[in-house]
Amino acid sequence: MLDANRLLVLAVVCLVASAGLATAHGNHLSVDAQLSEDGTVVVENLFLQEGGYLAIHADDDSPGAVLAHKQLGSGFTSAVAITIDEEFWSEVDDTATVWATLHRDDGDNEFEPDGDDEIFRSFGGFAGSEFTVGKHSEGRAYVVAASAYGVRQQVDGPAVTVANVSLAEPGYVVVRTVDRDYSPGEVIGRARLDAGTHRNVTVEIDESAYESLDERFRLYAMVYADDGDGEFDPEADSPVTVGGEPVGSLFDLQKTDGDDDLVNTPTTTEDSLVNTPTENETTTTDS
Numbered sequence: 001m002l003d004a005n006r007l008l009v010l011a012v013v014c015l016v017a018s019a020g021l022a023t024a025h026g027n028h029l030s031v032d033a034q035l036s037e038d039g040t041v042v043v044e045n046l047f048l049q050e051g052g053y054l055a056i057h058a059d060d061d062s063p064g065a066v067l068a069h070k071q072l073g074s075g076f077t078s079a080v081a082i083t084i085d086e087e088f089w090s091e092v093d094d095t096a097t098v099w100a101t102l103h104r105d106d107g108d109n110e111f112e113p114d115g116d117d118e119i120f121r122s123f124g125g126f127a128g129s130e131f132t133v134g135k136h137s138e139g140r141a142y143v144v145a146a147s148a149y150g151v152r153q154q155v156d157g158p159a160v161t162v163a164n165v166s167l168a169e170p171g172y173v174v175v176r177t178v179d180r181d182y183s184p185g186e187v188i189g190r191a192r193l194d195a196g197t198h199r200n201v202t203v204e205i206d207e208s209a210y211e212s213l214d215e216r217f218r219l220y221a222m223v224y225a226d227d228g229d230g231e232f233d234p235e236a237d238s239p240v241t242v243g244g245e246p247v248g249s250l251f252d253l254q255k256t257d258g259d260d261d262l263v264n265t266p267t268t269t270e271d272s273l274v275n276t277p278t279e280n281e282t283t284t285t286d287s
Helices: 004-018 086-091 209-213
Strands: 027-031 034-036 040-048 050-059 063-070 075-083 095-104 128-135 142-144 151-157 157-168 172-176 184-193 196-202 216-225 246-257
Touching: 027 095, 027 128, 034 040, 040 050, 040 095, 040 142, 050 075, 063 075, 063 095, 075 157, 086 157, 142 246, 151 157, 157 172, 157 184, 157 216, 157 246, 172 196, 184 209, 184 216
Parallel strands: 034 128, 151 246
Antiparallel strands: 027 040, 040 075, 050 063, 050 095, 095 128, 142 157, 157 196, 172 184, 172 216, 184 196, 216 246
């Protein structure tokens, strides 16, 4: 179950996303709980009005010591991979809370977080979010489902696309409805996946569930572990969690009549697709 702070963050993200492109053009990012093998974490989406830096900080009840930074250009970027300081990561036993933040660039090509390259302000606060990362010995687990552009995925039938999902072990990407408190609701679709990173995964969802959804709706894509029998059972197969938080991503969608041009999920950055098996780059479906 999501804790109260996480629910508040998800609610704000959803309100910003539903407002469309106009409000989404402030400096902002979204990032969720995930597993990492080597300290590399993936920021789901971000937008910079001008060039700047993405930074990862230790948690000090607010962004603390800088653990990593990456210089980025202006505009939208999806699935941005960044590797945490090796010494810090070596001391993580199980999980760690860290912060992802966006910083201005004063133009001297030197990152100075306590100087001129301060954190951007956004919506009355700062452009950043805390998240939980867990250590896994065999791989990564994360989901990138929401559009970096703040637009809804257009669908003309009972199937959705998850842009980028990584599993540390064989399992499933599961699509669930979203309850009023922004927690995961009913399971309505799933796709079985091998360990590794997968792009543009098509997940067929229950037709009757699809018909019951409003014209505009929100779903949750989550990583599930397989109990070993190779058959999905929502009672036996469990969501992958990190510090009690599910590894997953909220995303917004809209039904079309099939004649409108579909808005494709943005292409993810190449540096987020480390060790991606070639066979996993094709669309994967599971009915």
